[in-house]
């Protein structure tokens with residue numbers, strides 16, 4: 001009899017122990033990164049939404065980003081933001097990197113293909129509110145002094161892009177605030193940060209009041225980029241003497257399908273129709289071997305110029321947005337399809 005009681009006591013103790021342990025370990029992955037940092041006493045960014053601006057809403061912001069206009073009830077009638085583009089011509093609004101602490105085009109391509117997203121020149125707007133610097137690296141070469149006010153100011157960054165990238169009209173204050181409100185809806189959560197068990201438990205304990213705030217903040221801040229790096233590089237011609245450097249046509253097909261066709265299929269944003277016909281592949285494949293503006297090596301690294309507000313243009317791919325190897329992969333695919 002006493003042995004039975006001992007066993008029952010042990011089982012009871014084990015159950016209690018298990019549930020106590022679980023309570024400490026579970027971190028709510030849907031909690032926002034910004035709010036978590038705030039809870040730990042660290043104000044990571046300053047650009048929260050200004051509620052006093054009349055007529056602004058996240059819904060209007062989402063419409064503007066995805067469609068270029070908004071037809072909400074009782075809303076002021078305004079002109080379409082751009083004749084040429086919408087924000088999602090060049091930016092995703094979903095997470096596009098498997099590891100947010102690096103900008104790696106090879107890993108990104110694989111990730112976006114799995115998610116059914118395009119692979120684009122600009123950085124995803126998902127998590128943009130968690131960043132503190134914009135138009136980084138070589139974008140200063142393209143936009144010069146225009147970047148200064150936008151460099152650390154997300155409202156100015158939105159406005160700059162509306163006019164310079166999207167080649168459209170200036171946004172009204174309530175439109176900028178609406179877009180900002182929408183961007184707050186697509187901010188980073190703890191689930192985006194690939195925290196391992198140990199890291200999650202340190203953060204959970206710090207939230208619970210244990211003296212681990214500094215460690216927790218450091219972990220969180222190491223898991224994502226506060227600015228998206230961008231380097232413009234020169235076209236790298238194919239090394240004909242080194243067949244080892246030739247690309248992988250299967251990967252090249254992905255580049256063609258989720259990058260080029262996003263804008264060029266059925267002339268979506270360009271006069272140039274790029275489809276899956278033999279003639280298109282033949283043309284691109286032949287042009288690639290020439291020094292012309294139609295060569296993939298040139299167009300990908302230089303893009304085309306925009307005539308202020310008058311026309312659409314093709315943004316260039318910085319090396320973080322397409323690697324030289326991916327361009328070789330595309331070339332291999334074009335050659336294969338042109339045979």
Ligand code: HEC
Pocket residue numbers: 064065081085086087088089090091121122123124128131133134135136139154157158161162165166179227228230315
């Ligand atoms: C034709 C392409 C294009 C269009 C259209 C476009 N953008 Fe951009 N945008 C860019 C590029 C290129 C950058 C440079 C920095 C980056 O994203 O890596 C950029 C940067 C930004 C940034 C700063 C991001 C960062 O981390 O540096 C914001 C915010 C932004 N755009 C918002 C918008 C909004 C809002 C719209 C629609 C009104 C828009 N963009 C339309 C190409 C575009």
Ligand code: HEC
Pocket residue numbers: 089090120121255256259260261262263264269270271272293294295296299300304305311312313314315
């Ligand atoms: C964000 C949209 C976008 C993406 C992505 C894109 N392009 Fe373009 N591209 C354009 C636009 C817009 C033009 C037309 C520019 C103009 O009117 O001068 C263009 C022009 C071109 C031209 C003609 C250049 C010229 O001087 O007229 C070629 C070739 C080209 N693109 C190839 C590509 C290839 C290859 C890819 C994939 C690696 C690609 N594009 C991806 C938007 C895009």
